[in-house]
Amino acid sequence: xxxxxxxxxxxxxxxxxxxxxxxxxxxxxxxxxxxxxxxxxxxxxxxxxxxxxxxxxxxxxxxxxxxxxxxxxxxxxxxxxxxxxxxxxxxxxxxxxxxxxxxxxxxxxxxxxxxxxxxxxxxxxxxxxxxxxxxxxxxxxxxxxxxxxxxxxxxxxxxxxxxxxxxxxxxxxxxxxxxxxxxxxxxxxxxxxxxxxxxxxxxxxxxxxxxxxxxxxxxxxxxxxxxxxxxxxxxxxxxx
Amino acid sequence: xxxxxxxxxxxxxxxxxxxxxxxxxxxxxxxxxxxxxxxxxxxxxxxxxxxxxxxxxxxxxxxxxxxxxxxxxxxxxxxxxxxxxxxxxxxxxxxxxxxxxxxxxxxxxxxxxxxxxxxxxxxxxxxxxxxxxxxxxxxxxxxxxxxxxxxxxxxxxxxxxxxxxxxxxxxxxxxxxxxxxxxxxxxxxxxxxxxxxxxxxxxxxxxxxxxxxxxxxxxx
Ligand SMILES: Nc1ncnc2c1ncn2[C@@H]1O[C@H](COP(=O)(O)OP(=O)(O)OP(=O)(O)O)[C@@H](O)[C@H]1O
Ligand SMILES: [Mg+2]
Numbered sequence: 001x002x003x004x005x006x007x008x009x010x011x012x013x014x015x016x017x018x019x020x021x022x023x024x025x026x027x028x029x030x031x032x033x034x035x036x037x038x039x040x041x042x043x044x045x046x047x048x049x050x051x052x053x054x055x056x057x058x059x060x061x062x063x064x065x066x067x068x069x070x071x072x073x074x075x076x077x078x079x080x081x082x083x084x085x086x087x088x089x090x091x092x093x094x095x096x097x098x099x100x101x102x103x104x105x106x107x108x109x110x111x112x113x114x115x116x117x118x119x120x121x122x123x124x125x126x127x128x129x130x131x132x133x134x135x136x137x138x139x140x141x142x143x144x145x146x147x148x149x150x151x152x153x154x155x156x157x158x159x160x161x162x163x164x165x166x167x168x169x170x171x172x173x174x175x176x177x178x179x180x181x182x183x184x185x186x187x188x189x190x191x192x193x194x195x196x197x198x199x200x201x202x203x204x205x206x207x208x209x210x211x212x213x214x215x216x217x218x219x220x221x222x223x224x225x226x227x228x229x230x231x232x233x234x235x236x237x238x239x240x
Numbered sequence: 241x242x243x244x245x246x247x248x249x250x251x252x253x254x255x256x257x258x259x260x261x262x263x264x265x266x267x268x269x270x271x272x273x274x275x276x277x278x279x280x281x282x283x284x285x286x287x288x289x290x291x292x293x294x295x296x297x298x299x300x301x302x303x304x305x306x307x308x309x310x311x312x313x314x315x316x317x318x319x320x321x322x323x324x325x326x327x328x329x330x331x332x333x334x335x336x337x338x339x340x341x342x343x344x345x346x347x348x349x350x351x352x353x354x355x356x357x358x359x360x361x362x363x364x365x366x367x368x369x370x371x372x373x374x375x376x377x378x379x380x381x382x383x384x385x386x387x388x389x390x391x392x393x394x395x396x397x398x399x400x401x402x403x404x405x406x407x408x409x410x411x412x413x414x415x416x417x418x419x420x421x422x423x424x425x426x427x428x429x430x431x432x433x434x435x436x437x438x439x440x441x442x443x444x445x446x447x448x449x450x451x452x453x454x455x456x457x458x459x460x
């Protein structure tokens with residue numbers, strides 16, 4: 001589904017990604033963990049070219065991503081992304097947030113898009129919030145809307161960058177529940193999170209990133225119960 | 241006092257007619273200044289180096305020279321070289337004010353665009369919008385709301401600065417006052433009335449700006 005080969009990215013002189021390889025197959029849920037500054041966000045953002053990698057190739061569905069504006073716009077329609085800070089459009093209602101991209105890019109009529117949006121809102125448990133503005137929602141509700149907005153483009157892959165880190169603890173559960181549901185339905189997902197419970201429940205694979213490389217990868221049990229690498233052990237020690 | 245009141249009643253209609261001219265050129269200035277200013281402001285934040293340099297140059301020149309000079313160049317200097325470009329004072333005033341306001345509004349627009357959280361652009365791009373679509377649908381509508389209060393302040397500034405047009409024989413509020421003085425020699429009374437009318441206009445506008453500010457703040 002997504003395949004990254006030797007992805008390198010530097011900011012000024014700081015090499016943030018030092019050649020990362022990753023294959024994610026269809027329906028797989030990959031969880032990325034690692035210390036702050038290890039390059040998790042940067043790697044995720046390279047996958048949909050919000051950051052342009054300095055070198056390396058990213059292949060989606062067998063076709064190599066070319067760094068050309070028009071093909072990138074097309075590519076991004078197939079890759080949903082959910083941000084730590086939600087990034088809902090504050091000047092649009094929940095409904096408008098969700099239908100904006102499908103109407104603009106998929107040439108859907110407004111009515112079709114709205115019908116679809118209502119289904120998605122039902123799925124994330126926010127049917128009654130369609131006409132609210134984002135500033136009237138709680139953090140957990142905002143994030144669920146953000147997930148619905150990404151899903152409205154019917155992406156083949158969903159990327160999540162610490163989707164629950166900005167939330168009050170009591171709101172984390174509702175967002176994770178939506179993500180679990182999504183995983184169960186077979187969505188391909190790459191998730192940066194430190195929610196161990198979530199990782200143990202739904203991850204097919206856990207990657208530990210540090211210093212711009214993937215230090216260790218394996219099943220949740222491998223990584224959390226029997227880490228081999230010293231750095232992984234140390235990091236997990238800090239988490240507990 | 242009674243005498244002053246009857247003087248005021250006699251000349252107020254003339255002064256109000258002048259005030260109408262003042263309002264007209266300030267409104268034209270802020271509208272055309274906004275249209276031009278938003279383009280210059282967009283140019284200023286554009287990734288295209290040519291566009292951004294042209295915008296920067298425009299802002300630099302206009303903001304670095306006085307409005308009175310722009311007025312003289314447009315009304316006297318240009319027609320002295322190209323007589324066909326001679327214009328009535330009202331038109332010259334509107335052009336000068338618009339060009340001048342645009343430079344200030346461009347900076348307002350730039351500030352507003354840059355104040356929009358980076359995450360907004362990223363979210364729009366991550367959905368597949370082109371940078372142009374993201375600008376048009378996500379960034380500019382939000383930036384425009386943030387521009388409204390400073391635009392209101394720019395309008396207030398224009399009401400005051402537009403008094404410079406009295407120098408090119410346009411009968412705005414100030415010039416009308418001077419005209420009344422030239423036949424009555426009542427400096428004190430006339431300038432007092434002129435001041436009151438300016439103050440009235442700017443106070444109303446400040447009130448409107450504050451209302452808009454509250455409204456804009458509420459949705460964010
Ligand atoms: N746009 C940028 N310009 C310069 N440096 C950047 C930029 N984005 C990230 N970096 C740097 O790259 C490094 C990796 O950042 P990244 O955000 O990928 O880490 P992360 O693993 O997601 O960390 P966190 O857990 O804090 O989110 C950091 O040192 C960061 O300061
Ligand atoms: Mg991060």
